[in-house]
Amino acid sequence: MHTTFNENKFKKILRFTTVITKLLFIISIIGLAIFGLMFLIVLFIPKDVLTFDASQIASLRIEMTTTGLIINLSDITGSIALKSFLIALSAMGVFQSVVSLTIIKRLRSMLIDVKAKQPFSKQNSDHLVFISILLIAFGFVMPIFQTWLDWTVIHNFNLTGLSASYTINWLSIFVGFLILVLAYIFQYGAYLQDEVDQTV
């Protein structure tokens, strides 16, 4: 059976992917800058400056998608201290931005090789191994930040009857292992490419 390769379709997909990764790269840099700045500023602001009386705030609704929690500020009494919440939020943002930037940077390097029609190289295999390890680690570390954030929301907003719990991100770990398999496929591809290159 003769295998065909649709080069035009491949070029279109490659162009689209390159644009998306460029966009994600820019968004990640902006995110890192915003969260990084926020972290540094909030760290040095006195706690009193970021403490508010709940009764003085007009009715405001906060949705925490990580916990599925919806808070109506009008239901809360007492003072609300936002410093630790903002520190946790910005730290999580910085971590997520750094991980995204690292992955996207490696993907962009791989796309350059694919554009040069040299996708199967040891370098690309190493990029994929790195990305897979990062995703697996992300599955364990990111929930720590999420738990920390949930804990600050519960304590700062004086919410009773709620607790924060650590839940491993199994999807990230599973995707990490899938990419590790892909890395070894690329490593085999690099070996085959080398065989072809060294055949006259």
Place this chain on the structure above:
Amino acid sequence: MIIVRLDRVLADRKMQLSKLAEIVQISLANLSNLKTGKVRAIRFSTLEAICEALDCQPGDILEYQSV
């Protein structure tokens, strides 16, 4: 171990490597790698083209030596 004796046959036929590369339509770099034994494999089509260009047998170009 397979040793490539292309340089010997080229000298006998008084042919330059560049001329052979032009005849068999293989890049000079690849043919040079073949001559110096840096390649891992050779296609039958390439061997056929070289033998036709040099009017020789595959055994004239390739020699086996036990390591």
